[in-house]
Amino acid sequence: MKDLLYYQDATISEFHATVVKTGSEEGRNYIVLDNTAFYPTGGGQPHDTGWISGIEISDVEKVDDEIRHYTAADVSNISGEISAKLNWVRRFDHMQQHTGQHILTAAFVELFDLATTSFHLGTELVTIDLNTTDVTEAQLAAAEQRANEIILKNRPVETKWVTKEDLVNYNLRKDVIVDEDIRLVIIPEFDYNGCGGTHPTSTGQVGLLKILATEKMKQQIRVHFVCGQRVLQQLAMRKNVLSDVARQLSAPEEQAADAMRKFATAAKQTEKNLKDAQDALLQYEAQALASEVIAARTFENRSIQELQKLARFITEHNEQAIALLVATNDDKLQFVAARGKAHTTSMKTISAAALPLINGKGGGNDALVQGGGEKGITADALLQAMKDSL
Structure with a gap:
């Protein structure tokens, strides 16, 4: 080899x-x-x-x-x-990322005795899995700083073929799993590791290393990072996103985070106000329908959630009422049936009559049922069948 x-x-x-x-x-x-x-x-x-x-x-x-x-x-x-x-651009990128992985992995071992259990070199990001269930922001920052110190010192990256008997002479980061063709990749006084990959001749050629994110993976922590040219690519991408966000918020980039927080707070309040207004309109509509013993209506483009809420409001306004509501939504029919407290008739009877007509599925309980299916009949025909089932 x-x-x-x-x-x-x-x-x-x-x-x-x-x-x-x-x-x-x-x-x-x-x-x-x-x-x-x-x-x-x-x-x-x-x-x-x-x-x-x-x-x-x-x-x-x-x-x-x-x-x-x-x-x-x-x-x-x-x-x-x-x-x-x-394709030298691809090869050199792989050399940068792989050597950066050696350096970052060794930094976690040196500083916190956290071992790397696996490594993946993707097309955009590189990941290592640390054998721990938790890693702090301070630890990540320290490991990144140590890795970049080693890169900037431009230490040599050496390779050496050794025998199994020679391994006792090296402070290996992890055990070597082969008995022949043992190749060590060495960053003197920092990292000694068995590896068959390709690497540049010095750490300086890695350029720069940046940790981007972490995520929990079962009982380990996955660290996402990039090296070399990929740092510039990620920086350019994030710069474009930040500039776009800042423009849309009409704020300087350095104030985009504060502007976004204010926007999110205002959006949540607006969403709450809109929900309150919609509920008020539904209450007004329900009050008008609640005067009927059987409040039966068809609608266009009304969600099942709206139908459910309207049916509940109707039966709350009038315990004697039964609400039968059908909506046409694109190519499907949906329905809700609800009863006031004064009634004992199970709404499942209505569901059992309606679902076969639309080849549908549904659920609910004795007091309220809902369902939906194909638009094989008209909304008026479905509503009539629901009435007839009573």
Whole structure:
């Protein structure tokens, strides 16, 4: 493994090699070379992409002892010596994020003895899962600061192939799980870790590390962060969002948070006022309908919640009343039936008669039922059937 180009020199972006074979697997064509700088998916790091003799390589995987370069193109005529080129922007991004993960993980261990149990390098964010149920903002800030100190000191990032017997000479962050081809990635006097990924030659090339968020994952804490160019991308995205919010609130960006809080408070009060006004209108409507023993009406575009509230108001105004309400909402019919306290007839009788007519579903109790279904009949026909069931 140590002879592979991406291990000999992780900065190789173009190379020549000889085609060993070509093939197809489950509809995917692939090329195998005698050596390669393309990194295959593994160890939490995604695969490289690029081009072989102008053919686009979209995936790279290690299958048994082969590194297969997958492509959608025809590879039957690919043979002999080829020239290859990596998508260097993608590769260097992965190197920055992976090395940043080593540094942040080591910072959590050094400062708080919090171990990382898993690592994921996504297309936008990177995550580590810490073996703890709680982490404070102060701890996150301290770990981020320590990580950036190591980055700015531009310490060397060394790689070394060792035997299992040699491991006792290194203060490893975690146990190595392989017995052969053991490769250590070392940031002297800070982090010693077994790793098969690609890394820059110094911590300074990571650029910068920023923790963005945390979330609880079962009995662990997941930390979301970015490094290098991704910090600028995230900053640009957040700047655009903040500027847009500030414009809509007619406030300077530095005052956007206060303006948003005031807006949210005002919106909640407006929502409450609107609800109170709607309830007042429903009470007025219910009072007019409550003069009827059977208050039966059809409506257009009225929610089931409004129907339920109106039915309750009607039966509260008149304990002798029964409310039968039907609404047409887009392509469906919905209904509510409610009784005043003076009645003993179960409203489930009405529901049982109405639901089959609209191929619907419903629920409720003896005092109030509701349901909805297909618009197979008119609202007036459904309301008449509900009346007839009484």
